[in-house]
Amino acid sequence: MARIRQERLLLIPIVAAVLALWLEHSVLEAGQIPSLLAAAGLIASIVVGSMRVAHHAEILAHKVGDPYGTMILTLSAVAVEVLILAIMMNNGASPTLVRDTIYSAVMLDINGILGLAALLGGLKHGEQPYNDDSGKTYGVMILTAMGISMIVPEFIPRDRWQYYSVFTIGAMIALYALFLRMQVGTHSYFFSYSYPSRQSGRPWDQPHETENEAQFPEQEHDEGSTLWSIGVILFGVVLIGVLAEVMSVLMDAGLEGTGAPVALTAILVAGISAAPEILTAMRAALRNRMQAVVNIAMGASLSTVILTVPVMEAIALYTGQPFVMAMTPVQTTMVAITLVAAAINLNDGETNAIEGMTHFVLFATFIMLAFLGL
DSSP states (O other): OHHHHHTGGGHHHHHHHHHHHHHHHHHHHHOHHHHHHHHHHHHHHHHHHHHHHHHHHHHHHHHHOTTHHHHHHHHHHHHHHHHHHHHHHHTTOOTTHHHHHHHHHHIIIIIIIIHHHHHHHHHHHSSEEOOHHHHHHHHHHHHHHHIIIIIGGGGSOGGGHHHHHHHHHHHHHHHHHHHHHHHHSTTGGGGSOOOOOTTTOSGGGSOOOOHHHHHSTTOOOOOOOHHHHHHHHHHHHHHHHHHHHHHHHHHHHHHTTTTOOTHHHHHHHHHHHHHHHHHHHHHHHHTTOHHHHHHHHHHHHHHHHHHHHHHHHHHHHHHTOOOOOSOOHHHHHHHHHHHHHHHHHTTSSEEOHHHHHHHHHHHHHHHHHHHTTO
């Protein structure tokens, strides 16, 4: 009973799912405004559900340790995003939704989360130190993964897309396998919560925390049953799937004929999956724990690209219907500016408010371009 009371927040998405399944057709018949309002309510319920899934994934990660802990954390976050994407694509969403969602997630994670956290943390604490090896490693792997999966496809002939999709799946799996080995093995100190001083020089001279402790420094770890956490995660994912199915239909009906940009849906999907990370990163920055912010923001971007792409490419191969994965010139330019700025800002082991402001302005530019339909 104590565990059930701890999950009382799950009553929100449960009640929302029951009402959605019962009243879906009535809401659709009521018109666009009720459909949009209902879709907004379902989005809020999905966010609540995803936060509970993320919480229990973190509990499991703490219990089992690395490398399985890291895999649970990344896979649980990506599972929510992939599930929503798969359901919306099945309902006839835009063929560019997968591309736009991954692009939006990278903009949100690096420019939004990292930018705002560095800005707020810099205003409160001044220069905030972190392990600069982590920023460099994340940056080069994000650049490589996005280049292979979202820039090169522009040059692939249409009649050969299956071959390149198979190659992309293999390349992403290879990159993730090596990254995971580095993160929990020989180069684990790259991602540790260590603050090297100017005198000591290298991060391994400093005491550090594990990756999981760095990402969730302020949380007390629940000692409840492992099976209970697994059950809540599975139940939460199924619940999110039900909510996403109805939300997709209501959103399409509500936005039909309004001229709303296609990218709006992608931004919503990216925002839903990133909701738990945003709150954690802001708290970490205000507590002067910038390493946690770097791990969350850059790690989430890498996980989105390197894990979402192969799953969605596999779905495309299974259905025989390719997605549009090649980014537009505007998207490519924004990604290039973002990664160049991140490479410069995350090169010296310290962040400040100015560096945070540069990324946050890039995030504002991304939002502006999205509403302009670019």
